[in-house]
Amino acid sequence: MQVEKFSYDNLVVKQFAIATLFWGVIGMLVGLTIALQLYIPELNFGIPYLTFGRLRPLHTNAVIFAFVGNMIFAGIYYSVQRVCKTRMISDFLSKFHFWGWQFIIVAAAITLPLGFTTSKEYAELEWPIDIMIAVVWLAFGYNLIATIVKRREKHMYVALWFYIATFVTITVLHVVNSLEIPAGILKSYPIFAGVQDALVQWWYAHNAVAFFLTTPFLGLMYYFLPKAANRPVYSYRLSILHFWALIFLYIWAGPHHLLYTALPDWAQSLGTVFSIMLIAPSWGGMLNGLLTLRGAWDRVRDNPILKFMVVAVTAYGMSTFEGPMLSLKSVNAITHYTDWTIGHAHLGALGWNGLLTFGILYWLIPVMWKTELYSKKLANVHFWISTLGIVFYSIPLYWAGLTQSLMWKQFTELGVLQYPNFLETVLQIIPMYILRSVGGFLFIAGIFLCVYNLVKTAKKGSFEKNEEAEAAPLIKEADKLKRGMIHRWLEKRPIKFALLATVVILIGGLVELIPTYLVKSNIPTIESVKPYTPLELHGRDIYIREGCNTCHSQMVRPFRSETERYGEYSKAGEFVYDHPFLWGSKRTGPDLHRQGGKYSNVWHYLHFEDPRQMSPGSIMPPYPWLLTNSLDTSSTSAKINAMRTIGVPYGEEYENFANKDLMNQANAIADDLLNNGIPADPDKDVIALIAYLQRLGTDIKGNKK
């Protein structure tokens, strides 16, 4: 028996690494743009595709799925081959994965500014792209799992477990959160509504953070940190424990994103409990990473790669401590809907994901190009300005979040709100926004240095597409023996067999139960709550298209400060026809759930034309195109049909009359505008949007009267 000779596929690693940097630059530039727009609203140049509402999802998607995503794949393709001592099982799938993923990113970069969005955070892409994601993701998964199966090293290094967890969990998350009914080629409605949709979304979003931004990066940390430091991980035993504890706890922590919402109390408490429990494994992992460098701190001092990694791991520890703290109800009451959350997310993304990415790339590129890093000094500079950037980014946002939250909750001695005008609280934090964009700028400046340094490094070295390697084969006889054992294990012990059977039945049973309960759940619990009229439905879709939910929440929490400011707190039953839910996660502008009837149609019309006409100093951009765009009434029947399929009780054949109702309502609003001196065509987008806004939160008010 001879040693087996083979080669590692370095090309795919190179491609993903380049894509990481390319999309990193793009994604962060978009981020800087929208950060600037928060105090210079004109920065969209009057172009609808460049407004904050449309660019923010582009920014998050680009950073998460393009920048971090490509890094994950580069790291996985590099480390899996080496840890398994084998080439990826299929070069075609690697290529397909790479180009497929880039295609998806390009598709996102085109559709999101065009306004094709589901409005669900980190899952904004519309259904055809969702399907593409599923296909490419499964190709990646097959490539990964099959490679692991045919590995030449019996032991599966802990990083592999993190990768597998990433693949399996993200698959399930993506499928569940993308259950939607198409209502057009780039339009769909999620099958869940309101509270349910919110729960699914945040279960998804939380776990996406867990299993896309955390577990794969932990896998990378467990591979690249020991490699860069050239010493084994502090405790391998602890890393195994870290993995299993994280896996079994993470999945339950999702509901903490919905504290004080219409979600049932117990589900909220559950989320909090499990979030707190998560500190233990997370910190175990962080300490394991840091202690790996125990006794080698002198090396950290003059090695920029280790510096990046150390600060990244520290940032992981900080965010995983901050996260559970934010899930405490009393803390959450203050920080939720404010910029604190944005600061928290960026500490994780810039610190943990960003810095670890840079650390890995600074190690990986010289190794793959068989040379030394072009400039250690430049890398050090990069390290310092990006660390500084993170500090400049987070601290102003924490400050802004705290300031705004305190102002929202401030009452005068007479018991009325001290700052009843939301705009006052916005103007107060503009200086923080300016500082934050400086932080962002520094970070981007750093990434340019990184690109320069790495390009120079690559030019200096020589890249080999296929890296020759050899390894002893894994003995097949052992496999046979093992398989025989599992079989015997099952045969000989009926109890264990029964156990497995139970598990299968459990899953099967749940799958069967689901549809029954789904239908039941769409029965309204508040009688006065009625489905949206066709015009309102169109208005709602425009609201989604423009990304209004990125700045406005629709969820009045049961605090006096909020009921005083916005009105009656939101009830779960009010959202039963909300496909999707639009609760939002950030209040850059005021909450809109009780907006209906608060202002006149004219006010809204003029406000859209230029917000500063109505609210001087507002940072909302003007939406003049709403006044000129014609409403696409041809899609009405498709929308009504789709809504009916997922349980919204529109009458039989209502789709045929829907446009008639729509025109009647539109004409009424146009007449009202005309009566107030503003001539407007009833078939414009703005009419539908006004109709939707005037409807918001009125069902329950009507009931009271």
Added chain:
Amino acid sequence: MDILTHKQTAISDEKNEIGKSCYHCGDYCQDDSIKLDEKIFCCNGCKTVYEILSANKLFEYYSLEKNPGIKKNEKIKRNYEFLEDLELKNRLIDFTDGTITSITLNIPEMHCSSCIWILENLYRLNNGIINSRVNFLQKTLNIYFNETSTSIKEIFELLASIGYEPALNLGQKEEQFSKLSYKTLYFKIGIAGFCFGNVMLLSFPEYLSIGTNELPEMKKIFAYINILLAVPVFFYSASDYFSSAWKGLKKKIINIDVPIALGILVLFLRSLAEIIFSIGPGYIDSLTGLVFFLLIGRLFQNKTYDTLNFERNYKSYFPISITIKEGNSEKTIPVEKISVGNRIVIRNDEIIPADSILIKGRANIDYSFVTGESIPVEKKNGDVIYAGGKQIGEAVEVETIKDVSQSYLTQLWNDEAFQKTEESRIVSLANSISKYFTIIILSIAGAGAAFWFSIDSHIAFNVFTAVLIVACPCALALSTPFTLGNTLRIFGKNKFYLKNTHVIEKLAAITAIVFDKTGTITENSLSEVNFDNAFLNDEEKILLKSAVRNSSHPLSKSIYRSLLEFSIHKTNSFEETPGKGIFASINNFTIKIGNNNFVNEKLIIDDEGNTKVYISINNDPKGYLLISNKYRTGLKQIIEKLKRVYQLALLSGDSEGEKQKLRNIFGDESNLYFKQSPHDKLNFIKTLQVKGKRVLMLGDGLNDAGALKQSDVGISISDNVNNFSPACDGILDSKMFHRLNDFISFAIKSKKIIITSFIISFIYNIFGIIYAVTGTLTPIVAAILMPLSSISVVLFTSFSTNFVAKKEKLL
């Protein structure tokens, strides 16, 4: 990293001292005469390994760690012919399909990442090796190789040639068994833990009684999922308790597992009934939690046992194979195949496998294994050599007079008198409590049910089951293993290693203590060296020290230790004649150290009792050193203390030479017995036991094996922890001898802690039963009470043992 850096620090220390270090092993190089590729080596052995590695381009070995190599002893060239023996081969092989074969070897020498690297790259050195994998912590190497192109023998030779000689012993295989049972326990815990976690999660709405009004159907679904999760816990994780209870019942014994099994059973059935008939949420969380905690307790217990379980198979002491001589040819056979009349070859450091007669060569037998006596015994042709002795010096030929299985050592082990009944009083206490406990609980449950039956038959059923649920003696079951496990651990930290937890309980109950003399109350390693009869100036003492430094002989070590304040000269040449002495030339002097015969070529019979070591320098006699026994430090004080509480006795195999000294310590002459044979010692202990005494025997070595085994607690005192007798119940490091009294009193206190924790768990039970019989036991109370009682008992026992240990200064 500790393991990895350890050797390196040691090396660098040495390097600072000397300067030039071997490229391969890092040892000091006397000069740079052994050179290759501009690298210097300390010896040709190291150079050879370097040559092998460099010829195969395995340079990475040296780049991973500095000087990673193992110093190679050139002189020992082992013959691995015996590995051709089919039966022996089969014992080594894990798996084979005729061509591809897997073996697992023990490589004691591996110590750093370079070792891992080279051992996993063996395939580059031998084409027949397909794959090799290291388990660093266990120091094992698993090799897959192709039988058609290489053999076990070749692999051994390869490993030996690069300095990683595999260690072989027969005991190896059996260790793997215990690992398997661990795996099962891990599965059981994993499943119980997983189910417990998820059940808790699904029970949250119930605990907080929220959300259920709006969604009654959800409550129901959750309860059903809980049942599904409880099924594997009940049928799989808890299965041991059922089988143990069943086994007990079959033998008509109500052991501690009976009430536990009953509790689990009732918990499960009642929960099932409640959920199916929509009466309530059931007690699934308590059930899964209970099983989870019980299993954790069991794991803790097993782990503690495992780390302390030193009673290895006696086979581990014997060489796995032996060279026999047939005519003029030598061949190797497995040790069991030796029969009476075989002529066998025993080399330096090999153990004599069976009683034999010396035929050829100068035998110098170290019986420290058997007797604890460190002075090797010289044997002449025709002398009988007993099994278990170790030859020191040149190879000798012996003829066996007994089979291995009949020999002295195995006889000692197999003596029926040494088979102790493993019944422990505390365990039996727990069991006898549980017997009454079960009966009482059943009566309370029955009475409660009978009372309620007249009022409300539904409540009657509830009361009956509720009593059984809360009365489940999990705290009772946990307190013993946790307390004793922790006590064992604390003892272990103080270098007092007990065979198992039963010994603690027995130790707490002893009433008499019997000491052996040699090696027990005397300290082999601290023998007093008397220079009165040696006429040495300081310079000569330096020579003496320099000479004995080269020898590993116990007497040399004693002398060396007595001369610590002197410096050392470099030795020019050195020769050790086993059984006689040392010849060394240092500077311009030659020095001879050894017995009178060797040094002065005279035969003088030594005085009784003490050992003399003669010295001559440049053939000029310098007299002798008198090496006498020294009693262990603190002996007098510890005897003082023990005398007050226990009946003491001293049994010595020697003559009465030290009687006077010993009387000063023991006070009473009537307790001192001399010239005792092993059999006398055994009988002495039997007599004490007949008189109703519970005896603690402190002895040393296999010679006392009978007495150690006969005694209620047999402790062997050891200067070297690895050197022990399988007959004993524990090993006490000689350095800790003076703490003996503390150990005994700590054992007594542990027993009290157990009894206290029994009381605590009874209090919980009484509270629980009050709730239960009044029909007011709610699931939430059960869910709180049951884990609370278990956890608080575990915490109590752990904290109090630690607290007591701190007070006794054992921690």
Added chain:
Amino acid sequence: MSVIFVLIGASLAIAVGFLIAYIWAVKSGQYDDKYTPSIRILFDNQKKQNETESKSDLNNKQGAA
């Protein structure tokens, strides 16, 4: 709140999947050795030919890393 069932179902399915993976891992001896794998990943098994470069190269590489 029926969506809870979907989520619990999905979460539980994942969890059970990992439980099975855990059992497999323990059973197949993945965790018999909880130390050596951490060292093993530090070795890069390159093809023999590459190592004709002298060992001082390797030493340099080591130093650089």
